[in-house]
Amino acid sequence: MMREENKRGSRTTSIIDVLYEAPGPKARRKIRAATIVSMAVLLCLLVLIILQFYKNGQLDPRYWSIFLRKTTWTFLGEGLLGTVKAALGASLVSFGIAMLLMLWRISSRKILRGISVTLIEFTRGIPTLLFIYFFFLLAPQFGLKLPAYWKITLPVAISACGVVAEVLRSGVQSVPRGQWEAAMSLGMRWGSMFFKVIFPQAFRYVIPALISEIVIVLKDTTFAYVVNYADMMQNARVLISNYDALLSVHLVVAVIYILINYVLNKISVAAADGRNGKGKR
Amino acid sequence: MSISELLTEYGDKYVQALFTTWQLTAVSFLLALLIGIVITVMRISPVLPLRMAADFYVQIFRNIPGAALLILLVYALPYLNVVLSYYMCVLIATTLIPSAFCSEYLIAGMNTIGPGQIEAARSLGMTFLQIIRNVILPQAVRSSVLPMTNLLVATMLTTALASQVPLNPRDLTGIVSYINTHAVGGVTAFVISAALYAGTAVLIGQLGSLLDRKVRILR
Numbered sequence: 001m002m003r004e005e006n007k008r009g010s011r012t013t014s015i016i017d018v019l020y021e022a023p024g025p026k027a028r029r030k031i032r033a034a035t036i037v038s039m040a041v042l043l044c045l046l047v048l049i050i051l052q053f054y055k056n057g058q059l060d061p062r063y064w065s066i067f068l069r070k071t072t073w074t075f076l077g078e079g080l081l082g083t084v085k086a087a088l089g090a091s092l093v094s095f096g097i098a099m100l101l102m103l104w105r106i107s108s109r110k111i112l113r114g115i116s117v118t119l120i121e122f123t124r125g126i127p128t129l130l131f132i133y134f135f136f137l138l139a140p141q142f143g144l145k146l147p148a149y150w151k152i153t154l155p156v157a158i159s160a161c162g163v164v165a166e167v168l169r170s171g172v173q174s175v176p177r178g179q180w181e182a183a184m185s186l187g188m189r190w191g192s193m194f195f196k197v198i199f200p201q202a203f204r205y206v207i208p209a210l211i212s213e214i215v216i217v218l219k220d221t222t223f224a225y226v227v228n229y230a231d232m233m234q235n236a237r238v239l240i241s242n243y244d245a246l247l248s249v250h251l252v253v254a255v256i257y258i259l260i261n262y263v264l265n266k267i268s269v270a271a272a273d274g275r276n277g278k279g280k281r
Numbered sequence: 282m283s284i285s286e287l288l289t290e291y292g293d294k295y296v297q298a299l300f301t302t303w304q305l306t307a308v309s310f311l312l313a314l315l316i317g318i319v320i321t322v323m324r325i326s327p328v329l330p331l332r333m334a335a336d337f338y339v340q341i342f343r344n345i346p347g348a349a350l351l352i353l354l355v356y357a358l359p360y361l362n363v364v365l366s367y368y369m370c371v372l373i374a375t376t377l378i379p380s381a382f383c384s385e386y387l388i389a390g391m392n393t394i395g396p397g398q399i400e401a402a403r404s405l406g407m408t409f410l411q412i413i414r415n416v417i418l419p420q421a422v423r424s425s426v427l428p429m430t431n432l433l434v435a436t437m438l439t440t441a442l443a444s445q446v447p448l449n450p451r452d453l454t455g456i457v458s459y460i461n462t463h464a465v466g467g468v469t470a471f472v473i474s475a476a477l478y479a480g481t482a483v484l485i486g487q488l489g490s491l492l493d494r495k496v497r498i499l500r
Binding site: 015016023039094128 | 325326327328329330334340341343344345346347348349350352353354357360361362363365388391392394395396399400403409411417434438439440441442444445453454457458460461467468473474475478479480481482483486
C-alpha cells in the first residue's frame with residue numbers, strides 16, 4: 001500500500017529546527033496564547049468524543065470488562081500469532097520472488113530485463129485485494145485447493161514483491177563500482193562476486209526499507225477475513241459475535257495494529273540512523 | 282468466458298468501474314493533499330499542542346490497516362450514532378490514510394532544503410512568511426513531484442477498499458468479485474481489471490516523471 005519514508009528523527013539538524021529564530025517577548029506571548037487556545041480546542045474535542053461514547057452507552061462496563069478476562073487476550077493472542085505467521089511467510093516468499101526479479105532486472109540479457117520490468121510495474125500498480133480475489137475465486141476454478149494460509153500469504157507476497165525488488169536493486173546500485181572491480185580483479189566468478197561481495201553490502205543498506213515493507217505486508221494481511229484465515233481481525237469478529245461488543249473490540253484491535261506498526265517503523269528509522277551514523281564516521 | 286463475450290456482457294460495467302476508481306482516487310487524493318498540508322503546517326508550528334496532535338494524527342493513520350479503519354467507519358460508528366453512507370465511509374478511509382503519508386512526504390521534502398538557506402534568507406532580513414513563500418515552498422513543491430505521484434498511485438491502490446462494501450457502481454476490484462459470483466468470469470475478468478489498474482499506475486508514473494524532469498532542482 002503506502003511507502004514509508006522517514007527522514008525526521010535523524011540526528012542531523014533539519015530545516016525544521018532552524019525554521020524559527022528564538023522568539024522574543026512578543027512572539028512568546030503569542031505562542032503562549034495559541035498554546036492555550038489550541039489546548040482548549042483539543043480538550044473540547046476529546047470531551048465531545050467521550051461524551052458521544054457515553055451518550056450511546058458505549059462506556060458501559062460490559063463492553064470493556066471482557067478485556068479483563070484472560071481468555072479474551074489468549075484468543076486475540078492466537079489471532080495475532082496467525083497474523084505474524086502470515087506476515088512472516090508473505091515477507092519471506094516476497095523476498096524470494098523479489099530476489100529473482102532483481103537479478104533479472106540487473107542482468108545483461110534484454111529479455112530478462114524486459115520481463116522483470118513488466119512484472120515489477122504490474123505488481124506495483126495492482127491492489128492487494130485484487131490478487132487476493134484472484135487466489136480466492138480463481139484458484140478453485142482450476143481445481144487448485146490451497147489452504148487458507150496460502151490464500152492470504154501468496155497474494156500479499158506477490159503484491160509486495162515488485163517494490164521489494166526495486167528496494168533490493170537500489171541497494172545493489174548503492175554499492176560502489178570499485179567493489180565489483182576489486183572482486184573481478186581477484187578472479188571471482190559472477191556468482192561468488194555478487195553473493196559474497198556485493199549483496200551483503202547491499203542488503204545492509206536496504207534493511208530499513210525492508211522493515212518498512214514488512215509494515216505494508218502486515219497491514220495487507222488484515223484482508224485475511226476474505227479467505228477465512230484466522231488472523232487477529234478474524235478472531236476479533238468471533239469475539240464480537242460472542243460478547244456483542246463490536247465497537248470496543250474493533251477499537252482495541254485497531255490500536256494493537258497501530259502499535260505494532262509504530263514500533264516497526266521506529267525500528268526502521270533507528271536502523272537507518274545507525275547506518276547513516278556509521279557512514280559518516 | 283472469452284474476452285469478447287465478457288466485454289459485450291460487462292463492457293459498460295467495466296467502464297463504470299474504471300471511472301468509479303478514477304473518481305474515488307482523484308477526490309481522495311485532492312482531499313488528502315489538502316489535509317496533509319494543514320497537518321504539516323501544524324507539525325512545524327511553534328505551538329506544542331498542535332504539533333503533538335498532528336504527530337498523533339499522522340502516526341494513527343500511517344499505521345492503521347485500511348481494512349481496520351474501514352470496519353471502524355462502517356460498523357463501529359453507527360454505535361456512536363454516526364451513520365454514514367458506504368460511499369462516505371470508503372472516501373473517508375481512502376482520504377485519511379494517504380493524508381498521513383502526504384504529510385510525511387512534505388516533511389521529508391522540506392528536509393532536503395539545507396538549513397543554511399534559511400539562515401541566509403534571515404540574514405537578508407526576510408520575514409518568516411517571506412521565507413516560507415520564497416525559499417521553502419518553491420523548493421519543497423518542486424522536489425515533491427515524485428513522492429506525490431507515488432502517493433497518487435498508492436491512493437488508487439487504497440481505493441480497492443471500496444470492494445469491501447456494497448457500492449453501486451462498483452469499483453475495479455468490486456466488479457471482479459461481482460462477475461465471478463454471477464458467472465464464471467475466469468482469468469479474463471481479473472486480467473481486464475488488473476490491466477486497467479496497472480495501466481493507470483504506469484500512466485501516472487510516466488506523467489509524474491515527465492513533470493519531475495521539467496521542474497526538478499539539480500543538486
